[in-house]
Amino acid sequence: MSILDLILLSVALAMDCFTVSITSGLIQRRVVVKTILITALMFGLFQGLMPMIGWAGMSRFSGVIERWDHWIAFGLLLFLGGNMIRGGFKTDEDEKSFDPSRLSTTVTMAIATSIDALAVGLTFGCSGYTTLSSIILPVVIIAAGSFLFSVAGFFIGAYACRKFNFPVEIIGGLILIGIGTKILIEHLTAA
Numbered sequence: 001m002s003i004l005d006l007i008l009l010s011v012a013l014a015m016d017c018f019t020v021s022i023t024s025g026l027i028q029r030r031v032v033v034k035t036i037l038i039t040a041l042m043f044g045l046f047q048g049l050m051p052m053i054g055w056a057g058m059s060r061f062s063g064v065i066e067r068w069d070h071w072i073a074f075g076l077l078l079f080l081g082g083n084m085i086r087g088g089f090k091t092d093e094d095e096k097s098f099d100p101s102r103l104s105t106t107v108t109m110a111i112a113t114s115i116d117a118l119a120v121g122l123t124f125g126c127s128g129y130t131t132l133s134s135i136i137l138p139v140v141i142i143a144a145g146s147f148l149f150s151v152a153g154f155f156i157g158a159y160a161c162r163k164f165n166f167p168v169e170i171i172g173g174l175i176l177i178g179i180g181t182k183i184l185i186e187h188l189t190a191a
Contacts, residue, residue, distance in 0.1 A: 001138065003141075006137070006138050006141045006142075007141060007145070009120065009138075009141075009142065010141045010142045010144070010145030010146070011145055011149070013047055013114075013116060013117050013120065013142055013145065013146065014047070014142075014145045014146040014148075014149035014150070015149070016112075016113040016116070016179055016183075017043040017047065017113050017146045017149055017150045017153070018149040018150065018152065018153040019153065019175060019179060020043075020109050020112075020113055020150075020153070020175075020176065020179070021039060021040070021043070021149070021150040021151075021152075021153025021154045021157065022153040022154070022156050022157040022160070022175075023100075023157060023175050023176065024039060024100035024109075024153075024154060024157060025153060025154040025155065025156060025157020025158040025159075025160070025161065026157040026158070026160060026161045027099075027100055027157075027161075028100055028101065028154075028157070028158060028161075029158065029161045029162070030158055030162075031154075031155065031158045032101065034101075035100060035101040035154075036150075036151055036154045036155075037151075038101075038103070038106060039100065039106050039109075039110075039150055039154065040146075040147045040148075040150035040151045040154070041147065042106045042107060042109075042110040043109075043110050043113065043114075043146045043147065043150040044143040044144065044146045044147030044150065045110070045143065046110040046111060046113070046114040046117070047110075047113070047114045047117045047142050047143055047145075047146035048117075048139045048140065048142055048143030048146075049114070049139075050114040050115070050117035050118040050120075050121060051117050051118070051120050051121030051124060051135070051138065051139055051142060052121060052135060052139055053118060053121060054117070054118040054119060054120065054121020054122040054123075054124070055121040055122070055124045055129060055135050056121075057121075057122075058121070058122050058124075070115070070183050070184050070186070070187030070188070071184070072115055073112050073113075073115035073116070073180060073183045073184075074180040074181065074183055074184040075180075076108060076111060076112035076180070077112045077176045077177060077179055077180030077183070078176075078177055078180050079108075081173040081174065081175070081176035081177035081178075081180065082173065082177070083173070085170050085173035085174065085177075086173075089170070112180070113179075114146075115183070116183065117142060120142075124138065
C-alpha cells in the first residue's frame with residue numbers, strides 16, 4: 001500500500017472514533033482537555049494496536065475473528081448506546097450512567113470502535129506485510145489518524161452542544177447503536 005492508501009485507510013477507520021468523540025463532546029458539554037486527550041490517546045492506541053493483533057494472529061485465528069468481530073462491535077455499541085439512552089431519561093445528573101470521562105467507558109468505546117481495525121490487520125497479513133518492521137508505518141498512520149479525528153470530534157461535539165439545546169444522551173445513544181448496526185449490516189451483507 002502507498003502512503004496515500006494508508007492515509008485514506010486511516011481516515012476510514014477513524015470515522016467511528018470521530019462520531020463517538022462528537023457524541024462524547026456533546027455529553028461533556030464543555031472542553032475538558034484531560035478527557036479529550038485520554039479519549040484520543042485510547043482511540044489512537046486501540047486503533048493502532050488492533051491491526052497489529054490482527055496481523056499477528058492472522059494465520060491462527062482469522063476464521064474465528066472474521067466470524068464474530070461484527071457481533072462484538074455491535075454488542076458493545078448497543079450496550080453503550082442503551083446506557084446513554086437510559087441515562088438521557090433520568091432527571092438527576094448524578095444518576096446518569098454514561099460518562100465519557102470515566103476510563104472504563106473510554107476503553108469500552110475504544111475497543112468497540114477498533115474492531116474493524118482488527119479485521120484490517122488480518123488483511124495486512126495477506127497483503128505483503130510479512131515482518132514486524134513493515135507493519136509499523138501503517139499502524140502509526142492509523143493510530144495518528146484516529147487520535148486527530150477524536151480530538152476534532154470532541155471539540156465539534158462540545159461546540160455544538162453550546163450552540164444547540166437538545167437531548168444529547170438520547171441522540172448520542174442512538175448514534176452509537178446506529179454505528180453498531182451499520183457495522184453488523186455491512187458484515188452480514190458482505191458474507
